[in-house]
Amino acid sequence: MRRALSPVPIAVICILLGLIALLAYGLASNEPDRGVEEALGRGETEAAPDLELPKLGGGGNGSLADYRGQVVVLNFWASWCKPCRAESPLLERWHQRISARDATVLGVDMLDITEDAQDFIDEYGLSYPMLKDKDGHGIETFGVVQYPETFVIDRDGRITAVRRGPVDEEFMRTEVGPLL
Protein backbone atom coordinates (compact mmCIF):
# COMPACT_ATOMS: atom_id res chain seq x y z
CA MET A 1 0.00 0.00 0.00
CA ARG A 2 1.44 3.44 -0.96
CA ARG A 3 1.54 5.89 1.92
CA ALA A 4 1.21 9.61 1.23
CA LEU A 5 4.27 11.34 2.75
CA SER A 6 3.44 14.36 4.91
CA PRO A 7 4.42 17.68 3.26
CA VAL A 8 5.90 18.99 6.51
CA PRO A 9 8.92 16.61 6.57
CA ILE A 10 9.42 17.24 2.85
CA ALA A 11 9.48 21.02 3.47
CA VAL A 12 11.88 20.59 6.42
CA ILE A 13 14.21 18.40 4.31
CA CYS A 14 14.13 20.95 1.45
CA ILE A 15 14.93 23.83 3.84
CA LEU A 16 17.79 21.84 5.42
CA LEU A 17 19.22 20.96 2.01
CA GLY A 18 18.99 24.63 0.99
CA LEU A 19 20.82 25.73 4.15
CA ILE A 20 23.55 23.12 3.61
CA ALA A 21 23.96 24.29 0.00
CA LEU A 22 24.21 27.92 1.17
CA LEU A 23 26.81 27.00 3.79
CA ALA A 24 28.86 25.08 1.22
CA TYR A 25 28.70 28.03 -1.19
CA GLY A 26 29.74 30.45 1.56
CA LEU A 27 32.72 28.30 2.54
CA ALA A 28 33.79 27.82 -1.07
CA SER A 29 33.53 31.52 -1.93
CA ASN A 30 35.50 32.55 1.17
CA GLU A 31 38.39 30.25 0.36
CA PRO A 32 41.44 32.54 0.23
CA ASP A 33 43.34 32.86 -3.03
CA ARG A 34 46.70 31.17 -2.42
CA GLY A 35 47.88 31.42 -6.03
CA VAL A 36 50.89 33.59 -5.16
CA GLU A 37 52.09 31.26 -2.39
CA GLU A 38 51.58 28.21 -4.62
CA ALA A 39 53.65 29.80 -7.39
CA LEU A 40 56.37 30.76 -4.90
CA GLY A 41 56.28 27.21 -3.53
CA ARG A 42 57.03 25.90 -7.03
CA GLY A 43 59.92 28.34 -7.28
CA GLU A 44 58.02 30.57 -9.73
CA THR A 45 56.99 34.19 -9.48
CA GLU A 46 53.74 35.77 -10.66
CA ALA A 47 53.48 39.18 -12.28
CA ALA A 48 51.95 41.69 -9.84
CA PRO A 49 48.47 42.73 -10.98
CA ASP A 50 47.97 46.30 -12.05
CA LEU A 51 46.79 48.49 -9.20
CA GLU A 52 45.57 52.07 -9.51
CA LEU A 53 44.03 53.82 -6.52
CA PRO A 54 43.52 57.38 -5.25
CA LYS A 55 46.40 58.83 -3.26
CA LEU A 56 45.58 59.05 0.44
CA GLY A 57 44.81 62.67 1.26
CA GLY A 58 44.01 63.59 -2.36
CA GLY A 59 46.17 64.67 -5.26
CA GLY A 60 44.96 62.27 -7.94
CA ASN A 61 45.65 58.61 -8.45
CA GLY A 62 48.72 56.55 -7.87
CA SER A 63 49.60 53.26 -9.48
CA LEU A 64 52.03 50.39 -9.12
CA ALA A 65 53.08 51.23 -12.69
CA ASP A 66 54.49 54.53 -11.34
CA TYR A 67 57.19 52.46 -9.60
CA ARG A 68 58.17 50.29 -12.58
CA GLY A 69 61.84 49.41 -12.39
CA GLN A 70 61.89 49.83 -8.61
CA VAL A 71 61.66 47.30 -5.82
CA VAL A 72 58.27 47.84 -4.13
CA VAL A 73 57.29 46.65 -0.67
CA LEU A 74 53.51 46.84 -1.04
CA ASN A 75 51.95 46.97 2.41
CA PHE A 76 48.17 46.70 2.97
CA TRP A 77 47.24 48.26 6.31
CA ALA A 78 44.51 50.13 8.20
CA SER A 79 44.46 52.41 11.22
CA TRP A 80 42.04 50.08 13.06
CA CYS A 81 44.34 47.08 12.61
CA LYS A 82 46.36 46.44 15.78
CA PRO A 83 49.21 44.36 14.24
CA CYS A 84 49.73 47.21 11.73
CA ARG A 85 50.88 49.38 14.63
CA ALA A 86 53.65 46.93 15.43
CA GLU A 87 55.09 46.81 11.91
CA SER A 88 54.76 50.47 10.87
CA PRO A 89 57.95 51.78 12.55
CA LEU A 90 59.90 48.92 10.96
CA LEU A 91 58.48 49.70 7.51
CA GLU A 92 59.38 53.36 7.93
CA ARG A 93 62.98 52.46 8.92
CA TRP A 94 63.27 50.20 5.87
CA HIS A 95 61.81 52.86 3.60
CA GLN A 96 64.47 55.31 4.81
CA ARG A 97 67.10 52.65 4.21
CA ILE A 98 66.02 51.55 0.71
CA SER A 99 64.64 54.71 -0.89
CA ALA A 100 68.13 55.80 -2.01
CA ARG A 101 68.52 52.48 -3.83
CA ASP A 102 65.58 52.74 -6.19
CA ALA A 103 63.17 50.99 -3.87
CA THR A 104 60.17 52.06 -1.83
CA VAL A 105 57.56 50.98 0.64
CA LEU A 106 54.11 51.68 -0.79
CA GLY A 107 51.25 51.68 1.70
CA VAL A 108 47.66 50.87 0.80
CA ASP A 109 45.20 52.03 3.46
CA MET A 110 42.28 49.61 3.32
CA LEU A 111 38.62 50.29 4.15
CA ASP A 112 39.58 53.06 6.53
CA ILE A 113 38.52 56.55 7.52
CA THR A 114 40.91 59.11 6.06
CA GLU A 115 41.06 61.19 9.27
CA ASP A 116 42.02 58.10 11.29
CA ALA A 117 44.57 57.03 8.67
CA GLN A 118 46.12 60.50 8.69
CA ASP A 119 46.36 60.44 12.50
CA PHE A 120 48.06 57.04 12.27
CA ILE A 121 50.57 58.34 9.70
CA ASP A 122 51.33 61.38 11.87
CA GLU A 123 51.66 59.26 15.01
CA TYR A 124 54.24 56.94 13.42
CA GLY A 125 55.87 59.59 11.22
CA LEU A 126 55.36 57.54 8.05
CA SER A 127 56.95 59.17 5.03
CA TYR A 128 56.37 56.54 2.34
CA PRO A 129 53.69 57.05 -0.33
CA MET A 130 50.17 55.96 0.51
CA LEU A 131 47.18 54.95 -1.57
CA LYS A 132 43.59 54.65 -0.34
CA ASP A 133 41.61 51.50 -1.07
CA LYS A 134 38.20 52.77 -0.08
CA ASP A 135 35.99 49.97 -1.38
CA GLY A 136 38.24 46.91 -1.28
CA HIS A 137 39.26 46.96 -4.97
CA GLY A 138 42.95 46.53 -4.11
CA ILE A 139 42.18 43.81 -1.56
CA GLU A 140 40.32 41.87 -4.23
CA THR A 141 43.01 42.44 -6.86
CA PHE A 142 45.79 41.11 -4.62
CA GLY A 143 43.68 38.49 -2.81
CA VAL A 144 44.34 40.03 0.59
CA VAL A 145 42.81 37.80 3.28
CA GLN A 146 44.04 39.30 6.53
CA TYR A 147 45.44 42.54 7.92
CA PRO A 148 48.18 43.54 7.42
CA GLU A 149 49.67 41.86 4.35
CA THR A 150 52.84 42.68 2.47
CA PHE A 151 53.90 41.79 -1.07
CA VAL A 152 57.50 42.21 -2.23
CA ILE A 153 57.67 43.13 -5.92
CA ASP A 154 60.97 43.05 -7.82
CA ARG A 155 62.21 45.45 -10.50
CA ASP A 156 60.49 43.38 -13.21
CA GLY A 157 57.13 43.76 -11.51
CA ARG A 158 56.97 40.18 -10.21
CA ILE A 159 55.87 39.15 -6.72
CA THR A 160 58.83 37.48 -5.05
CA ALA A 161 57.49 37.17 -1.49
CA VAL A 162 54.32 37.58 0.50
CA ARG A 163 53.69 37.87 4.21
CA ARG A 164 50.17 37.31 5.55
CA GLY A 165 50.42 39.18 8.85
CA PRO A 166 52.90 41.75 10.16
CA VAL A 167 56.41 41.79 8.70
CA ASP A 168 59.48 41.57 10.89
CA GLU A 169 63.16 42.42 10.51
CA GLU A 170 64.05 38.90 9.35
CA PHE A 171 61.44 38.92 6.56
CA MET A 172 62.64 42.29 5.32
CA ARG A 173 66.29 41.23 5.45
CA THR A 174 65.77 37.91 3.67
CA GLU A 175 63.11 38.95 1.14
CA VAL A 176 63.83 42.60 0.38
CA GLY A 177 67.58 42.84 0.98
CA PRO A 178 68.67 40.57 -1.92
CA LEU A 179 66.58 42.55 -4.45
CA LEU A 180 68.34 45.84 -3.79
Next chain:
Amino acid sequence: MRRVALLAVLALLAVPAAAAAQECPKTTLGDIEDEVMCPVCGTPLGLASEAPQAQRERAYIERLIARCKSKDEVKQALVAEFGNSVLALPGDQGDDDLGDALVYVIPALGLVLAAGGIAFAVVRWRRRGGGPGGRGAASLAGADGSRLDDDMERYDL
Protein backbone atom coordinates in the same frame (compact mmCIF):
# COMPACT_ATOMS: atom_id res chain seq x y z
CA MET B 1 18.85 98.00 37.69
CA ARG B 2 22.23 96.38 37.22
CA ARG B 3 20.70 92.96 37.66
CA VAL B 4 18.13 93.68 34.92
CA ALA B 5 20.85 94.84 32.54
CA LEU B 6 22.88 91.70 33.23
CA LEU B 7 19.86 89.50 32.57
CA ALA B 8 19.18 91.37 29.32
CA VAL B 9 22.77 90.82 28.17
CA LEU B 10 22.58 87.10 29.04
CA ALA B 11 19.28 86.79 27.19
CA LEU B 12 20.80 88.43 24.11
CA LEU B 13 23.74 86.01 24.24
CA ALA B 14 21.44 83.01 24.59
CA VAL B 15 19.34 83.83 21.51
CA PRO B 16 22.00 83.01 18.84
CA ALA B 17 23.04 79.85 20.69
CA ALA B 18 19.43 78.63 20.80
CA ALA B 19 18.97 79.49 17.13
CA ALA B 20 22.13 77.59 16.21
CA ALA B 21 20.94 74.58 18.20
CA GLN B 22 17.64 74.64 16.30
CA GLU B 23 19.42 74.88 12.93
CA CYS B 24 21.65 71.91 13.76
CA PRO B 25 20.02 68.83 12.20
CA LYS B 26 19.18 66.18 14.74
CA THR B 27 20.15 62.62 13.99
CA THR B 28 21.51 59.81 16.09
CA LEU B 29 23.98 56.99 15.72
CA GLY B 30 21.15 54.48 16.25
CA ASP B 31 19.19 56.01 13.39
CA ILE B 32 22.12 55.65 11.00
CA GLU B 33 23.91 52.45 11.98
CA ASP B 34 21.23 50.08 10.69
CA GLU B 35 21.25 51.79 7.28
CA VAL B 36 24.98 51.54 6.63
CA MET B 37 27.40 48.65 6.39
CA CYS B 38 30.55 47.82 8.25
CA PRO B 39 32.66 47.22 5.10
CA VAL B 40 35.19 44.89 6.72
CA CYS B 41 32.62 42.83 8.66
CA GLY B 42 30.27 42.57 5.67
CA THR B 43 27.24 43.14 7.93
CA PRO B 44 25.11 46.18 8.77
CA LEU B 45 26.99 48.36 11.25
CA GLY B 46 24.30 47.80 13.89
CA LEU B 47 25.12 44.07 13.96
CA ALA B 48 28.90 44.48 14.09
CA SER B 49 29.32 45.31 17.75
CA GLU B 50 32.88 44.33 18.65
CA ALA B 51 34.84 44.65 15.41
CA PRO B 52 37.49 47.40 15.71
CA GLN B 53 36.64 48.74 12.26
CA ALA B 54 32.97 49.01 13.28
CA GLN B 55 33.94 50.90 16.45
CA ARG B 56 36.00 53.36 14.37
CA GLU B 57 33.11 53.83 11.96
CA ARG B 58 30.72 54.53 14.84
CA ALA B 59 33.17 57.03 16.35
CA TYR B 60 33.41 58.75 12.93
CA ILE B 61 29.61 58.96 12.64
CA GLU B 62 29.40 60.44 16.14
CA ARG B 63 32.04 63.03 15.23
CA LEU B 64 30.02 64.00 12.16
CA ILE B 65 26.83 64.26 14.21
CA ALA B 66 28.66 66.48 16.70
CA ARG B 67 29.64 68.66 13.72
CA CYS B 68 25.92 69.11 13.03
CA LYS B 69 25.79 66.88 9.95
CA SER B 70 22.37 65.58 8.94
CA LYS B 71 21.65 61.91 8.33
CA ASP B 72 22.05 62.35 4.56
CA GLU B 73 25.29 64.27 5.00
CA VAL B 74 26.67 61.52 7.26
CA LYS B 75 25.77 58.92 4.65
CA GLN B 76 27.43 61.00 1.92
CA ALA B 77 30.58 61.27 4.03
CA LEU B 78 30.60 57.50 4.51
CA VAL B 79 30.19 56.99 0.75
CA ALA B 80 33.16 59.30 0.19
CA GLU B 81 35.21 57.13 2.57
CA PHE B 82 34.04 53.64 1.57
CA GLY B 83 32.17 53.90 -1.73
CA ASN B 84 28.53 53.14 -2.46
CA SER B 85 28.73 49.65 -1.01
CA VAL B 86 28.64 51.17 2.50
CA LEU B 87 24.93 51.91 2.02
CA ALA B 88 22.87 49.02 3.37
CA LEU B 89 19.41 49.86 2.05
CA PRO B 90 18.46 48.91 -1.50
CA GLY B 91 17.65 52.13 -3.34
CA ASP B 92 20.16 54.20 -1.36
CA GLN B 93 22.84 53.66 -3.98
CA GLY B 94 20.55 55.00 -6.69
CA ASP B 95 22.39 53.31 -9.55
CA ASP B 96 20.17 50.34 -10.34
CA ASP B 97 16.43 50.91 -10.02
CA LEU B 98 15.45 47.49 -11.39
CA GLY B 99 17.91 45.71 -9.10
CA ASP B 100 16.66 47.68 -6.09
CA ALA B 101 13.05 46.76 -6.88
CA LEU B 102 13.93 43.10 -7.38
CA VAL B 103 15.53 42.98 -3.93
CA TYR B 104 12.04 43.43 -2.48
CA VAL B 105 9.98 41.67 -5.18
CA ILE B 106 11.89 38.37 -5.39
CA PRO B 107 11.72 37.45 -1.67
CA ALA B 108 8.02 38.40 -1.56
CA LEU B 109 7.37 36.28 -4.65
CA GLY B 110 9.36 33.44 -3.10
CA LEU B 111 7.30 33.60 0.10
CA VAL B 112 4.00 33.61 -1.81
CA LEU B 113 5.10 30.65 -3.97
CA ALA B 114 6.36 28.71 -0.94
CA ALA B 115 3.12 29.33 1.02
CA GLY B 116 1.04 28.34 -2.04
CA GLY B 117 3.12 25.18 -2.56
CA ILE B 118 2.77 24.11 1.07
CA ALA B 119 -1.01 24.81 1.05
CA PHE B 120 -1.40 22.83 -2.18
CA ALA B 121 0.62 19.89 -0.78
CA VAL B 122 -1.39 19.87 2.48
CA VAL B 123 -4.73 19.85 0.62
CA ARG B 124 -3.55 17.03 -1.66
CA TRP B 125 -2.23 15.02 1.28
CA ARG B 126 -5.53 15.33 3.15
CA ARG B 127 -7.52 14.29 0.08
CA ARG B 128 -5.39 11.15 -0.19
CA GLY B 129 -6.29 10.32 3.38
CA GLY B 130 -2.95 11.09 4.98
CA GLY B 131 -4.48 13.19 7.75
CA PRO B 132 -6.13 12.15 11.03
CA GLY B 133 -9.48 10.47 10.37
CA GLY B 134 -8.49 9.59 6.81
CA ARG B 135 -8.33 6.14 5.16
CA GLY B 136 -5.20 5.18 7.10
CA ALA B 137 -6.82 6.03 10.41
CA ALA B 138 -9.99 4.10 9.53
CA SER B 139 -8.12 0.93 8.57
CA LEU B 140 -6.02 1.17 11.73
CA ALA B 141 -9.18 1.46 13.79
CA GLY B 142 -10.55 -1.60 11.97
CA ALA B 143 -7.42 -3.67 12.66
CA ASP B 144 -7.40 -2.63 16.29
CA GLY B 145 -11.06 -3.51 16.58
CA SER B 146 -10.65 -7.05 15.23
CA ARG B 147 -7.58 -7.60 17.45
CA LEU B 148 -9.62 -6.49 20.44
CA ASP B 149 -12.41 -8.90 19.46
CA ASP B 150 -9.88 -11.77 19.15
CA ASP B 151 -8.36 -10.99 22.56
CA MET B 152 -11.76 -10.86 24.23
CA GLU B 153 -12.73 -14.18 22.66
CA ARG B 154 -9.42 -15.81 23.70
CA TYR B 155 -9.77 -14.75 27.33
CA ASP B 156 -13.49 -15.49 27.34
CA LEU B 157 -14.49 -12.06 28.53
